[in-house]
Amino acid sequence: MIGIILISIGTFFEEISDSIGKFKVNNHDESSFTMAFLSLFWGAIFFTLVSIFKNDAFIFKFASLPTFSIRVVLEVIQTYISVLAIVGADRSTYSFVRSITIPLLLIVDLLLGYKVGFLPIVGIFIIMAALVTLFLNKGIKKNGIGFVIFSAVNAVITISLFKYDITHFNSIAAEQLIITLILLTVFIVLSLFKAQENPFLFLKQPIFFLQSFSVGIGGVIESFGYNYGAASIMTAVKRSSAILWSLLSGKVFFKENKLILKFVIFILLLSGLVLLSI
Numbered sequence: 001m002i003g004i005i006l007i008s009i010g011t012f013f014e015e016i017s018d019s020i021g022k023f024k025v026n027n028h029d030e031s032s033f034t035m036a037f038l039s040l041f042w043g044a045i046f047f048t049l050v051s052i053f054k055n056d057a058f059i060f061k062f063a064s065l066p067t068f069s070i071r072v073v074l075e076v077i078q079t080y081i082s083v084l085a086i087v088g089a090d091r092s093t094y095s096f097v098r099s100i101t102i103p104l105l106l107i108v109d110l111l112l113g114y115k116v117g118f119l120p121i122v123g124i125f126i127i128m129a130a131l132v133t134l135f136l137n138k139g140i141k142k143n144g145i146g147f148v149i150f151s152a153v154n155a156v157i158t159i160s161l162f163k164y165d166i167t168h169f170n171s172i173a174a175e176q177l178i179i180t181l182i183l184l185t186v187f188i189v190l191s192l193f194k195a196q197e198n199p200f201l202f203l204k205q206p207i208f209f210l211q212s213f214s215v216g217i218g219g220v221i222e223s224f225g226y227n228y229g230a231a232s233i234m235t236a237v238k239r240s241s242a243i244l245w246s247l248l249s250g251k252v253f254f255k256e257n258k259l260i261l262k263f264v265i266f267i268l269l270l271s272g273l274v275l276l277s278i
Helices: 002-026 032-053 062-088 091-111 118-136 145-168 172-193 206-228 231-252 259-277
Strands: none
Touching: 002 032, 002 062, 002 091, 002 206, 002 231, 032 062, 032 172, 032 206, 062 145, 062 172, 091 118, 091 145, 091 231, 091 259, 118 259, 145 172, 145 206, 172 206, 206 231, 231 259
């Protein structure tokens, strides 16, 4: 229950940040590189503080380097593609399509030798049927959908690597802090030299400060939520709550259509996600 609450709260804060970022990038008030930087900044601050002030919070084992190095590369790609997906796709489309991460994670669990019952398999079919229904009724727009699909599939790998590392080698704070610092460095360089923007100056403006702080605290809360359950279950909670928040923001702020249809599909997806978690 604690994990479910933490991840639901985390996705709420992330929706605030994503909505602001989508609006600002589309209006050319910031680049996608700066949006990526802002999404990472406060996470680095929070994990640094945890590592300093909490006893035994920072544990990093060199034995994790093979999996950790792979995750670094994939996280750089994931962060940039996710920004493009957020900016290019409708909010509801983004969240709906990314729900395919859950069935794919379940397949990974099967390949790793975990036993999966009949109900989770039924859940997979419900999720896929719901998404197909939404697509056939033109509830999913094609804008940016390629980026969304890539980020959904790549997330299967990055989440699995994250869960493996914190289970066998590193603490959450150490794993996330090092990853975040590497990502920050990459996007600071891209913002300065490719987009000709100083990303630190954006933090002085209240709206960009809110954008950055919201995703920072949301990501921290979610990371600790993953420690209370299996990756597939916690990701199911993340995706379902993200869909709900995106439906609300899509309707209120971006005037997206077919809200009733999307809400019905959300109920179907939620049913499938619940079955996956059993």
